[in-house]
Amino acid sequence: MTASHTVDRLASPVLLRKIxxxxxxxxxxxxxxxxxxxxxxxxxxxxxxxETLTGIPFERDVELCTRYATQITSRRDPESRVxxxxxxxxxxxxxxxKRLxxxxVESLANEDFRGQLAKILTQTAxxxxxxxxxTETTGSGGKIFSKDVLKIEKxxxxxxxxTVIDVPGIFRNINEGVTTTADIELVRxxxxxxxxxxxxxxxxVLSxxxxxDNQEILTLASRYDPTGERTLGVLTKPDLVKESSEKKRVCDxxxxxxxxxxxxxxxxxxRGADQAADDRTIDESIFDEEPWTGLPKERVGAKALRVALCELLDRLARREFPLIRKQFKADLNKTQEQLGHLDIVKNALNGSYSDEKVFKLSGMRLVTHIVNLSDLFHDGFAQYSHLHKFQDAGSTTTPSTSTDSCGDAETENMxxxxxxxxRGLLYSINLDLFPELDGLLNIEGEATAPDEDTMGWINEMYMESRNMDLGTxxxxxxxxxxxxxxxxxxxxxxSYLSKVILVVHNFIVGTLGMVCPDVRVGKMIWxxxxxxLLVRxxxxxxxxxxxxxxxxxxRPYTLNKEFSERLQLAQEARTAALIKAAGCTKNASPYDKSITVTPNVIKAASANQSNVERVNQEIxxxxxxxYDLALCRFVDSVFxxxxxxxLLMGPDTPLAVFDQDWVINLEAGPLEDIAGESKVSKSRRAILARKIKDLTEAMDILK
Incomplete structure (x- = not known):
């Protein structure tokens, strides 16, 4: 089997292209x-x-120093191009x-790309x-080395x-006017x-x-690959080895x-340095001589090396690809978790509690706690906010157990x-840790049931305030x-606002501790x-x-038309109750549930009420x-x-305390420390967001 066929069988173009x-x-x-x-x-x-491996000409002038890495890729394609x-x-x-x-430089034809590419790669190009x-034309302006990578695809x-990556060659001695001592360390x-x-x-690559032992690159490689498991030595210039002992050393x-x-x-x-640019032949006849003939054929010559590199890259890609996919996924999840740590406030307000490490802590599920507090405030207000119980519709004596409220209440179990x-949340918050809130909060107080004697209270108030208007x-x-x-x-x-403020304050303290682990800076920020915070x-x-x-x-007033409807229904129910109490006649037929009301019954119902009673009932x-309409309006407005x-979403909430005006008003010392911390957080957020974008794109490629 030829070397070319071996490469064809082993290569994984799709896999390698993804990498x-x-x-x-x-x-x-x-x-x-x-x-x-x-x-x-x-x-x-x-x-x-x-150049031997890729067919691409590279600058060989030892006085010049390449100042960037180069990625050279060979790829099979029906069309020839560089x-x-x-x-x-x-x-x-x-x-x-954008500039890059x-x-x-596209579609360089194979027959003329060598000359054009040589010009492109010169130091001043x-x-x-x-x-x-x-460069010489820019003088002292510009970078000495670049992290950009020149990509040549053939x-x-x-x-x-x-695909191989070429990095600048290591050197020890500076070239006056070309390289400096700093260049030596930069290349390393x-x-x-x-x-x-x-x-x-x-x-x-070893000469x-x-x-x-005198070639630094092997020593440097052993520092990062001490066992030599991922280092491949390529011995060049065998024609320059003249002594038999030295040839034996290379063979060993x-x-x-x-x-x-x-x-x-x-x-x-x-290829020899003195060969013409268009002469691409390589004289490997030296390997037909002793002691080179004693070496394995698969270890000698450019063709054998290229086959070995293709096989090695293919094997490496096949082995590592599943691990890379797994690592990308784990890294993406971890990065998203880290970014979530920087978005605690936003996630807490949105109810996004995916970061279990943060939101499993007591008090950190902010919006949930606020909703629970608000539901209890709503239901408690409907049951206990009125001093006296209201009567049921149509009743003249029996008070109701609660007001109508402004919507369906939660079930008793809920x-x-x-x-x-x-209660568990409030119990877990130690008020002693927040002395700054003294005098602001009033959480204590148990709700008590409204007084039963409603009509008696109304009558007393009316009698103390009545005037000479007749029946009004x-x-x-x-x-x-x-x-x-x-x-x-x-x-x-x-009491409700006090509880909400306490929950918000506890959340802010917890959040600051998470995003600012430096205790000194945290105290200074606080x-x-x-x-x-107290002002807000x-x-x-x-x-x-x-x-x-x-x-x-x-003065009590409303534009809500429901007021008239509620009042009318209550008056109708009360009148019906009075008529029923005065006496009425049921129809004889068991299938007819209607009743007969005579004028005498209506007269009797009216006669049973005094003016004071009628006014009291009207009040x-x-x-x-x-009251029912005002309660609904009020509870909604408070929330x-x-x-x-x-407290939560407005421009001047405690959660938005780190705004521009606050920073502007800081003195120079605190501003420097806090701005440094804020800058780190902002930079960290940007880095994590960019990393998530990169890893997400990577996962798309690896599908």
Missing amino acids: DELREKNISQHVPLPQLVVVGDQSSGKSSLL TVTIIPGPDASDEHK SNFS KVNIAMGIR CGPDEDYL AMVEKYIKDSRAIILA SNVHV LVLGKKRPLTLGYYVVRN NEVCERAV FGGNVFSMAFKKQSTRWEEMTR SNINDT YKAAMEQAMLLVRVEREK HDKLRAY QQAVDYS
């Missing part, structure tokens, strides 16, 4: 990807080796990405300019799938960045005529007798569950009745926001008390009709204005 796509999207900054990284000393013959683009670095700005997107690298019907750092990834195969490396590597060594002769949850009562009497009946509104509302709590409480005053102290019915707008 290339991930690399080109800079996904490798999050999860290591399988890749072949070519590294070596500057004079090791690395550029010649790359495409040159630039992959932006992982931290590239949007502006830089305009750089593209447009690749360096596009990357913003310092396609054709005879190409096998292979760039090389280390690529070879430290756990899924990177290190192609260590055969220099002892391996290939045979695994010296400094063994799991992936072993290969010996390759590249009320008990809700009340237990609220003035507006002052009705106002007094409503104000008296709503006496408990202020106390119950203050000392700066504490007064603002008091504003919410005052808004609630304003609503109480508006309802209780103004009662009007008071009840108005909408004092709780939802003033």
Whole structure:
């Protein structure tokens, strides 16, 4: 079986292409990807080796230093072409990405791309300019090295799938006017960045005529691959080894007798430096001589190395692909969880409790606690806010157990569950830890049942306030009745707001502790926001008390047409009850449920009431009709204005305390510390959001 057929059988173009796509999207900054990284000393013959493997000409001038990494990809395709683009670095700005997107050299025909590409890759050409690298024309402006990656993709019907990453060659001595001491460390750092990834195969290019112990790249590779499991040695320039002992030393490396590597060594002769540019032949006749003939054929020559690299990349991709998919998924979940930690307030208000580590803690499920408190406030207000019980519709004596309320109440069982949850929450909050709230809150107080003697109270109030109008009562009497009946509104509302404020305050304290683990900075932030929080709590409480005053102290009035309907129904029911009490005749037929009312019965019903009784009942019915509507309006207003707008969702809520005005008013010292912390959080949020975007795109590619 030929080498070409072996590659065809083993290669996985679709799989390898997916990995290339991930690399080109800079996904490798999050999860290591399988890749072949070519590294070596500057004079090791690395550029010649790359040209031998890929057919792409690279600059061989030892005085020049490549200032970026290059990704070379060979791909089988019916159309022959060479495409040159630039992959932006992982931290590239949007502006830089846009500039690089305009750089593209496409459809270089195979017959002439070598000459054109050589011009593109020269040190003063447009690749360096596009990357913003310092050139002779830019003077001292620009970067020395770039994190951008030059991508060269060569396609054709005879190409096998292979991707290698070339990084600048390591050097020890500076070239005056070309390289500096700082360049030495920059190149080393760039090389280390690529070879430290756990899924990177290190192609260590070693000059055969220099002892391996004197070649820094193998020492550097062993630092990140101490067992040698992912390092492959490529010995170049065997034609420069003249002494027999030195040839034996090279052969011993290939045979695994010296400094063994799991992936072993290969010996390759590249195209001669003095060959013409259009002469691509490689003279490998040296391997027909001793001692090279004693080496395994699969370890000798450029063709054998290329086959081995294709097989190695294919094997690596097949082995690592399922693990990469699993790692991406786990990393995505973890990153989303971390971002959720920075969105505690938003998630707490939306009821998004997916982050169990945060929202399993007592008091952190903010909106749920507020809803529970508000439901209990609503139901408690309907049952206990009136000082005296109202009569059932149509009754002249029996008081009702509660007012009509403004909607269907929760079932008794649900009320008990809700009340237990609220009591448990409030019990878990230690008020002693919040001395700043002293004097603001009034949580204590048990609801008491309304007084039974409703009509007696109304009669007493009317008798003390009646005037000389015949059979009527003035507006002052009705106002007094409503104000008296709503006496408990202020106390119950203050208790409700106090509980909500306490829950919000407890949540803010808990959230600050999570997002600001630095105790010193946390205390400093707290000392700066504490007064603002209290002002906003008091504003919410005052808004609630304003609503109480508006309802209780103004003249009772409503535009709601339901008031007339309720009053009419109550009066009709009361009249019917009086007629029934006065006596009426049932029809004889058992199938006819109607009754007969005579004028005498109606007269008798009217005669049974005094003017005072009739006025008292009229006061009662009007008071009840108005009270029920006012209660519904009031409860909704307190929740909408004092709780939802003033404490939760409005622009000046305690939860929005870190606004622009607050920062502007800080003194220089606190501002520096807090702004630093805020900047870190903001940057962290942006990084996590970008990482989630990258990982999500990666998961789409890996499908």
